Structure formats: C-alpha cells, structure tokens
Amino acid sequence: MKNVLVFPGQGSQSVGMMDGFSSSHIQDVFNEASDIVGENLFELIIQENEKINQTIYTQPLMLVAGYATYQILKTKQPDFNIDYLAGHSLGELTAALVGNVFSFQDAVKIVHKRAQLMQDAVPPGKGAMAAILGLDDHLVEAICLAHQSKGVIEPVNYNSPGQIVIAGEKKLLEDILPEFKEKGAKRALMLPVSVPSHCSLMKEAEIQFADFLNHITFNDPMVPIIQNVTAKPVTQGEEIKLNLIAQLSSPVQWTASIRYLESCGIDSIIECGPGKVLTGLNKRIITSEGVKLLSINSDESFNEF
Numbered sequence: 001m002k003n004v005l006v007f008p009g010q011g012s013q014s015v016g017m018m019d020g021f022s023s024s025h026i027q028d029v030f031n032e033a034s035d036i037v038g039e040n041l042f043e044l045i046i047q048e049n050e051k052i053n054q055t056i057y058t059q060p061l062m063l064v065a066g067y068a069t070y071q072i073l074k075t076k077q078p079d080f081n082i083d084y085l086a087g088h089s090l091g092e093l094t095a096a097l098v099g100n101v102f103s104f105q106d107a108v109k110i111v112h113k114r115a116q117l118m119q120d121a122v123p124p125g126k127g128a129m130a131a132i133l134g135l136d137d138h139l140v141e142a143i144c145l146a147h148q149s150k151g152v153i154e155p156v157n158y159n160s161p162g163q164i165v166i167a168g169e170k171k172l173l174e175d176i177l178p179e180f181k182e183k184g185a186k187r188a189l190m191l192p193v194s195v196p197s198h199c200s201l202m203k204e205a206e207i208q209f210a211d212f213l214n215h216i217t218f219n220d221p222m223v224p225i226i227q228n229v230t231a232k233p234v235t236q237g238e239e240i241k242l243n244l245i246a247q248l249s250s251p252v253q254w255t256a257s258i259r260y261l262e263s264c265g266i267d268s269i270i271e272c273g274p275g276k277v278l279t280g281l282n283k284r285i286i287t288s289e290g291v292k293l294l295s296i297n298s299d300e301s302f303n304e305f
Helices: 025-037 055-076 090-100 104-121 136-145 170-181 199-213 237-247 255-261 277-285 299-304
Strands: 003-007 084-087 127-131 153-160 163-169 187-190 268-272 292-296
Touching: 003 090, 025 055, 025 104, 025 163, 055 090, 055 104, 055 153, 055 268, 055 292, 084 090, 084 255, 090 187, 090 237, 104 199, 127 170, 136 163, 136 170, 153 170, 153 255, 163 170, 163 199, 170 237, 170 292, 170 299, 199 237, 268 277, 277 292, 292 299
Parallel strands: 003 084, 003 268, 268 292
Antiparallel strands: 127 163, 127 187, 153 163
C-alpha cells in the first residue's frame, strides 16, 4: 500500500475544528505553540472570535491542528506507513514538520514569521484574491496576462480542473472579474482574505523570509515531499527550504502535484487536519479507480481505515 498524507492550509480553519477528537494531548500541543506565538491559540479554536481568520493567527493554528491530528493518527494507527507527504500552501510547512525537516518549535517560529511577513507585504485593502470556477486554466491565464500591464493580476492556486484562484491588486481584480464570467466562468468571486498570497506582490516578503530561514536547520525529510512550486518529490532539506521561499510568490500547483502522485500508483490520499477541502479537490483531480480518499478530522474518521 502506498499512502500519502496531505495537510490543508488557510481556509479550513473554524471555531470548534478540533472538537471531534477526544485526545487530551491536543491542548498540550496548542499550549506549546501559544508560548512561542504569544497568543492563546487553543482559546481561538474553542470560542467565537475574530482573530481565527487573521493570517497572523490562522497560519500557526492550521500548522498546529494538522500536526496534532497527525499525532493522533500515529497513536491510533501505529503501523500506518507514509510514502509521500504534501500540503496546500501553508500545509506544506506542516508536511515538512511531519517529515522531520525541522523541529516543532522551529516550525511554529517559521509559520509565525511567514504570516507576519505576508500580512505586512501589502497595505490593508490593496491586495485581494478571487476564485474562478468552471473556466479552462489556459483561458484564465490568458485573461490575467492581457491585463498585467495595468498592475498585478496572476493565477496563484491551481486547485483542481476548472478551479483556479487569482491574486493581485484589489481594484484591478474587481474591475476584471466580470470578464471571466463573460468568457464562460460559472462563478468569479472575491475571496474574504486580505493577503494576496503566491503572487509577485509577495516578493519583498520572500526576500525577508529567505533571510529568516537561513538561521533554521533543515534536515532531509523521512519520505519525499511533493512541493507546491515544482509538483515533484523533494528529498533534500536545502531544496525544501528554497522551494518554501519561492512558494510565497509562486503558484500552488496542487492539480499537478496530485496527478504526479496518481502516476506513482498510490493507494490512498489522507487529508490530515480540519475540514475536507483537499479531499474535495482530490476527488475532482484523481481519475484512477481504487484510490482511497479520506479525511481525518475526528475520532470517527478512523472508522474508515
């Protein structure tokens, strides 16, 4: 059996997202991260608040939630083997943590710094992201390219066939959005985020992130990690670091990553963390019969194993 663990990124967070688990260890993991971040992260997932959707807190929250879920998996399925790791955007850092590329303490510091840099890269209200549904990838790319003389507008998340997220300058995205519908998109809608992730507006953040990561020890992973930038397996710690840096201003090649894994003859892809976003995307990407797609987001999830 060839198994892949994948980890979600921003967008899968919600209050109560770890309520389906009974493990008392979860709070310990969140508390350890809270000491590093300087915010009570566990409190942010158990009671209604506005901070949970702020990038500066969302990124550490999702890293810790994914890692805690993985630890529960190890406890409940001690013989479960992992052949590949991957994560969507921020989730790639969780994958690297699970792959022993760096320590938990360093992972939290990295994701906290990443969130700070991304949040500060563009003035509030100047950047945005939008989802384009039901339009061919090449057509989305062509529309963006046709308007790039006016400012930054780029495809940034290749999530599944017919689902691309674009990012750039908010005013430009708002002005161009109707054109995607005119060209046949089923939906073209602005997303409720303030950070235009994975586009060239993140170049300055990328430079600062590189400087920060140069002070962190990166080990070779225990299994290959399929990284967003290349959609190919990486087995060297230094290369993982370079790809994590490049990821800030480069598109997330999720469709290509899952198609690569499918070509390797995998048997299962297991989403490890809150929600089922990646499992939904993977269902639209995978064409082979017999590939099991699971989401671990509660104790009951393990009944499907």
